[in-house]
Amino acid sequence: MTDAIEIPERSGTAFTLKQGDTLVVIDPRGEQVADLLAFNAEDLNEVISSGRTLDYAETIYLTTDHILYSNRSRPMLTIVDDTVGRHDFLLTPCSFDTFHHFYPDLPPHRGCFGNLATALEPFGVQPDRIPTAFNCFMNVPIDGETGRLKVLPPISKAGDHVTFRAEMDLIIGLTACSAPDSNGGTFKPIHYRIEAACSPVTTRVATQTDTRKSR
Numbered sequence: 001m002t003d004a005i006e007i008p009e010r011s012g013t014a015f016t017l018k019q020g021d022t023l024v025v026i027d028p029r030g031e032q033v034a035d036l037l038a039f040n041a042e043d044l045n046e047v048i049s050s051g052r053t054l055d056y057a058e059t060i061y062l063t064t065d066h067i068l069y070s071n072r073s074r075p076m077l078t079i080v081d082d083t084v085g086r087h088d089f090l091l092t093p094c095s096f097d098t099f100h101h102f103y104p105d106l107p108p109h110r111g112c113f114g115n116l117a118t119a120l121e122p123f124g125v126q127p128d129r130i131p132t133a134f135n136c137f138m139n140v141p142i143d144g145e146t147g148r149l150k151v152l153p154p155i156s157k158a159g160d161h162v163t164f165r166a167e168m169d170l171i172i173g174l175t176a177c178s179a180p181d182s183n184g185g186t187f188k189p190i191h192y193r194i195e196a197a198c199s200p201v202t203t204r205v206a207t208q209t210d211t212r213k214s215r
């Protein structure tokens, strides 16, 4: 297990996650969103898909035991623990254009989109390949009759977390979101921790032994 790593306010990072590793995304102060992206580490054309995931889950509110699927309908991440139960997978990462649209009087910021593009560039991900992110802790209630959505402050409290298990080798992008409305009007850091999978060597040996026995 690594120590918790801090993503400073209004910034982002990218890193690799091996199949079987778990990623714990922590809201250390409460009411702070973290945008999460996942790409297949072996093939950047395979990427996390909101549409596939919401279709298979048959809900827009994802929590423990839900699987985040790729555009090829393969599991990328499984939510294995969730102390909040309210996240968003509808809205794209905030960007310069988001600021022009919603906050024309505020200084523009490159937002999660710009932070993700910069962090993922060394891994070969081009900005136009960035899809809808899984927005940890983002609170977007929907009126079931009208379809109207609202962006409200997260319901996460200090220390709340959501934990994902990698179902394939992944490149992960992760931010501390920069948009005022998504974060209750203030910008806070995000923490994350990686817990490595158990060594696969033991499993392989056991499998070989079993095969020999069965012959």
Ligand SMILES: [Zn+2]
Pocket: 035, 093, 094, 111, 112, 113, 176, 177, 178, 179, 182
């Ligand atoms: Zn954002």
